[in-house]
Amino acid sequence: MNISVPRRVTAVAALAALALAGLTGTSATASPAAAAAAPDIPLANVKQHLTDLQSIATANGGNRAHGRTGYKASIDFVKAKLDAAGYTTTLQTFTSSGATGYNLIADWPGGDPNQVLMAGSHLDSVTSGPGINDNGSGSAAVLETALAVARSGYQPSKHLRFGWWGAEELGLIGSKYYVNNLPTAERAKVKGYLNFDMIGSPNPGYFVYDDDPTIEKTFKDYFAGLGIATEIETEGDGRSDHAPFKNVGIPVGGLFTGADYVKTAAQAQKWGGTSGQSFDRCYHSSCDTTANINDTALDRNSDAIAHAIWTLSSGTTTPPTGTVFENTADVSIPDNGAAVTSTVNVTGVTGNAPSNLAVGVDIVHTYRGDLVVDLVAPDGSVYSLSNRSGGSADNIVQTFTVNASSEVANGAWKLRVQDKASIDTGYISGFKLTFP
Template identity: 75%
Template sequence: MKLSVPRRVPAVAVFALAGLLATAAPAASADPADVRPAPVSALAAPDIPLANVKAHLDRFQSIAGSNGGNRAHGRPGYKASIDYVKAQLDAAGFTTSVQQFTYNGTTGYNLTADWPGGDVNQTVMAGAHLDSVSSGAGINDNGSGSAAVLEAALAVSRAQLQPTKHLRFGWWGAEELGLVGSRYYVNNLSGTERSRIAGYLNFDMIGSPNPGYFVYDDDPVIEQTFKGYFAGLGVPTEIETEGDGRSDHASFKNVGIPVGGLFTGASRTKTSAQAQKWGGTAGQAFDRCYHSSCDTTANINDTALDRNSDAIAHAIWTLSAGDTTEPPGDVYENTTDVAVPDAGAAVTSTVTVSGRSGNAPAALKVGVDIKHTWRGDLVVDLVAPDGTAYRLKSSSGSDSADNVIATYTVDASAETANGAWKLRVQDVARYDTGYIDSWKLTF
């Protein structure tokens, strides 16, 4: 996982965090809607053998040891890691592709592997960054995610899985230098190719030695798939915030692809409440060896690695199976541009719903297209006709990407369907501008 990028200040080459959050409102989750739960008839995912995942980690450790102690971008240890993963997948019947890119004057590599069959217009991807920092072997960050995704792919081959959706797996280069590899991959997809990706699942640091169990909240269906799995184990989860926007899922999310994933914590300190919930040591980092030379095979919590590896398989089996399409609903849309003032008052755009009976649905879809040069500045709410506000997006000083293009799901069942619904947007920090391009409600 790369280091966070603090907020910039104009005219000087220094950075500072953005300002205060706006008043909270009931939460909703992003749901670009192409990935939905599989029917109950879907085949159960296999248990992923921990020993197999750890064998891959041993191999990554050995590769680093033979190549200057690391597996970093532009170093021989990274290319050797790509070659190892590719050989495993080729032998298992995948169609693999190595994509080259150049960064900082050196060649980097992405690896993708496609499993035969499934609807390519509904492709489910799972991926992880394969590079380490230059200071160590990077076994938790991110050998753990890379090894677990590899073993999940091999489990697909062993089961000769025939999912309804197409399956693709990815290993990204130069993540530690700023999501370079995954961004290069996404930017080189055509619009049609992007539209075929129903969801991307990201796994970065899933074996931290003092672990937490964190789930991305970017897409509600993917989120609930993981939460449901851990709930079945009796393991509580929390929403992932430490790495929000700092790993490869951001490259996909930035172009409107639904994303989700798992994380066990990096340099933040485990609280007493979290230690009581999950065990481990309060007052200590989730991973004391984050970006350090001690991130070796000794820096892995086997229980966390095992649970997360099985959760990956569960998500792949669940999200790729069955008929996951839904008939379209009635759409109410406003396409008139509304300027969002820099660090100014909230603005609104209105959609009027009429001719419906009863209340709004429990899964009201709110499609948002906001053009903005630093979306972390933005707070976005849906305001019901009676004035009740539902928080769609909070501000985040570290979220430096452009634009908010997503669909959110809101439980609006307490609201009368008919009336003037408003999208309310406020820029809460200075120096970046944008506008509401369009938004819509789908009943």
């Protein structure tokens, strides 16, 4: 973060109205349904990214600032993780203060290219320290959320894009460059930008940007579900990387845990911590190291990021059409046992199945990370939908898109589910196929 003046944030969370500004809406491939549940983001993974960023700073003069070797090493570190996970990455260069700067853009394959949901954070630090809270915290959480998308094989209706910005500390240089160089037609495709700048402050608050109502409500509702009160973000409002997006009319939102502004007694009573002390006493200082992170705040905000990504990317503005074949009979899933199936018999459809067959899955289970879920075509061909992804989150309520164009449409299609671990249990609640 490139400021040292007061800042405000307000909290928030799940879907507002299922069709506001193109950010939310009904599914294009199945009947309107709840957004797919986001996976739990492992705190240990996020902290490992911070440890790696600290090591990079330590090996490069103690910082990761624009124009310094530590920043380029940070970009290379993040890019390698995303490349290995299957993202299409682009390294964008610009010049500021006589030095080459870098933005990293990562696109997840699939989704409607005309409806892009983007999340980002600045990756640079100031020259005086390693910048682990500001803004390793946001960068690491966005990175781990992107990796969770890949691990889960998530196929949202919208196209997902992630960004890591350079030279934010010099005045939002990298994000301004990115937005200013987006053609007008491409800007129109970006339906929302989520910004995360300092989300692990050691004396944390829980602040939410109050820009776009749908994004704001998504975050507020999430924290309300945890019993955590939030406030509107005011400490330097608009002075992070969401500002260039907002200035060209793109809906924005984000989270923040506080910088050098002082926590009040009322805030300490609400959130814990120490009143009369800065949210981050190491803001823009050499002590902004891995010791300068509140694990609880980092964990909560990382999960909130994933929740927003999953919630806001799941729907499109196109209403459902087509013929639906559905089985709503419950099928128990044995704990750490044999696979079970739910069958849908498709009749009266000419030719092959479509390349965008919508597979609606409704599984009630107390640990979705135990489950292997496949679609089995009438000829026995298997299409993997979920392979023990999602961690400790409950249930799989999601519409998957399958290219089944090589399959004859008519016949018995099966949803096959197997619990591969012990203790947690559940059942198939529903299974449906939607043919356009």
